[in-house]
Amino acid sequence: MEKELDKRGKDGDGGFTKDKTLGSILNLEMVQEKSGAEITELWMQYFSKKDTISAVIPSSTFDVIFGRAKSCPTFLYALPQNEGYEFFVGQWAGNELHFTSLINVQTMGENAPSQLILYHYTDLQKDKDIVLMTAEMDSKFVTVHQAQCLANQVQLFYGSQRLETFRLVETFNHKPEEFKHMAVIAELEQSGIGPAVTTK
Numbered sequence: 001m002e003k004e005l006d007k008r009g010k011d012g013d014g015g016f017t018k019d020k021t022l023g024s025i026l027n028l029e030m031v032q033e034k035s036g037a038e039i040t041e042l043w044m045q046y047f048s049k050k051d052t053i054s055a056v057i058p059s060s061t062f063d064v065i066f067g068r069a070k071s072c073p074t075f076l077y078a079l080p081q082n083e084g085y086e087f088f089v090g091q092w093a094g095n096e097l098h099f100t101s102l103i104n105v106q107t108m109g110e111n112a113p114s115q116l117i118l119y120h121y122t123d124l125q126k127d128k129d130i131v132l133m134t135a136e137m138d139s140k141f142v143t144v145h146q147a148q149c150l151a152n153q154v155q156l157f158y159g160s161q162r163l164e165t166f167r168l169v170e171t172f173n174h175k176p177e178e179f180k181h182m183a184v185i186a187e188l189e190q191s192g193i194g195p196a197v198t199t200k
Contacts, residue, residue, distance in 0.1 A: 022121040022132065036128040043132055053147045055133040062120065062131040065158040066095075068166060072173040076102065077153045078184045079146055085185055088115075088150060095120040099150055101141065115141040118151060152193050 022028065031039050040056040047054035057065075073092040077099070078085040087102035097118040104112040121132040137147050157169050165187055172179045 020119055020136075022123045025134070026132075028123065031124070032127075036124075036130045039124065039128060039132075040130060047134060051139070051144060052137065053135050053144060053151055055151065057120070057131040057133055059125050059129045059131060061155075061159050062122070062125070065154065066120075068158050068169065069097075072158075072169045075157060075169050075172055076179075076181060076184060077150055077157075078181070078188055079149060080188075087181065090150070090154070095122060097154060099142075113138075116147050116150060118154070149193060153188070156187070156191055156193060 026043075031042070034042070043054060043056055069092040075090050077088045077090050079088055088099045089102055089105050091098050091100075097120070098114040099116040099118075100112045100114055104115075116135060116137040118133055118135050123132075125131050133151070135147055135151070137144075142150075157165060160166050168179070168183055168187065
């Protein structure tokens with residue numbers, strides 16, 4: 001396993017990696033012989049020991065999410081806190097999804113730094129039918145549990161079979177004056193993502 005997954009990743013120094021490629025994490029030549037299921041197991045096992053989140057997304061699910069992200073690149077996510085919710089803005093940039101707290105966006109505008117970035121690697125999508133995801137986060141602002149909650153919401157809002165759920169994303173992008181942030185919270189609580197998440 002150590003041969004397939006390299007250890008050259010960033011180790012929580014607070015900065016984000018520029019141009020983070022799948023080849024810097026995974027030995028792509030060595031995994032060519034492996035099945036999608038074997039790669040999934042390797043990927044999840046490797047990141048389970050790290051202070052971050054990861055996922056393996058079926059190709060068809062990622063196609064839905066990414067297709068919708070092209071027409072609706074931004075959304076407002078609600079993160080459950082001890083009292084109420086904190087809002088984060090998620091902005092797609094290619095295969096990366098950058099999260100910044102709404103309060104930072106309101107105070108710093110376009111200069112607001114990312115506090116969490118989800119990286120989606122499509123290198124194996126054609127051959128293995130999977131998209132690999134991992135993240136970098138600023139641990140001063142976002143815990144692993146909170147990062148997982150935000151990642152789950154991407155699946156909920158962008159990957160949903162329920163058109164009413166995705167309609168919230170469309171409204172936010174194309175009819176912002178009609179968008180109601182409480183609808184996001186209602187959707188979260190209905191899905192079970194909301195109240196089940198703790199901040200510790």
